[in-house]
Amino acid sequence: MLTAQATSTAVSATDIAISLGLLVAVYAVLGLLWLFLVVREISHGPAPAPAGVVEEETLPLPSAGPLLRPAGGPMAGSGR
């Protein structure tokens, strides 16, 4: 069955145009509002961390661990 054969004969081209225009308009407005909210969120930046929470960058590096072995060590060339 071709697309042309499968269209509904009870729905007019005008109805299709109206509904398509309606959905395009709604999603265009929603897209712009979403953009506004994203830009606003970025311009505000992240909220400050609550008191008592230590940020990740300030944590000391682990003194030794399997992920900190020098290149060429046992972890290198593991096939991943």
Add this chain to the structure above:
Amino acid sequence: MDLATIWFLLIGVLLVGYAILDGFDLGAGILHLFVARDDTERRTVLNAIAPVWDGNEVWLLTAGGALFAAFPPVYATVFSGFYLALMLLLVALILRAVSLEFRSKVEAPAWRATWDVIFAIGSFLPALLLGVAVGNVLRGVPLDAAGDYRDGLLGLLNPFALLVGLLAVAMFTLQGASWLVLKTEGAIAERSRTAARLGWPVFAVLWIAATLFSSQDAPGLWDNFANPLAWLVPIAFAVVAVAYPLALRTRRELLAFLLSSGSIAGLIGIMGVSLYPNLVPALGGASPSLTVGNASSSDLTLTVMLAVALIGMPIVIAYTAFIYSRFRGKVRAEGHGY
């Protein structure tokens, strides 16, 4: 009882589930501009439906899916013929969902007030459009020789269908008020109680008017009432509907909500009894009515669907009951939520 009749009943059950559950969502949305006066109160109303509103809408999707599988010619006729009305319904539901999510993103009063109005319109329009669609199905639609309806959106706006549309708005508003009485406290609960007290006579008058109108505009709806057993449904509806204001007055909030839900089930039950065996009565004589006999899928399809439904429905009912029990009790605009 044949398989097609079983599916007529099951789709009715799905519609009852939708009308009861999304009915209070839509009703709360219609009412929230009036029963909630400031931002905290409006957030309280939104939080009263927050955990469940999107799940409640799935009942409508399931009913549509079941209609597609069980009675494909009915799905084709209704969804093509009522195309623009259903697209308007879709847009209203989209805007309603977006307003819930976008409202809390900005604290400016104008932003929130705008989304509040959109939320109210997005709740009112689906109630009205669904009622108008049901009103047209009850009245019968002019089908051509191919079984299609071609009179467009304006053809759906006849007095009887508009009356049923208003009845649906009143029914959902009453359900929303009953839910808010149950889930909120203080000023919102009292205003919701007032809305329910004022809304009940409006609902009753609209139901009586639609019933009287139907004897003129859709006399075929009365045929099944030649059987005395058919009167059990409207009698049950009348008992439940009359008990509702008594429960409200005695402040039995859960009972009032259950009675409001029962009146919705009764009203849809009356429609089902009136319609059967028709699904879409035809006007004009160019095409026969679509019935459970001539518009159903094969017995194999209906049997497979029934097996799926018998497995799936208990699971759906169980998790729905679990969710409602987890979120039982009064809500406030504190902590997580909108």
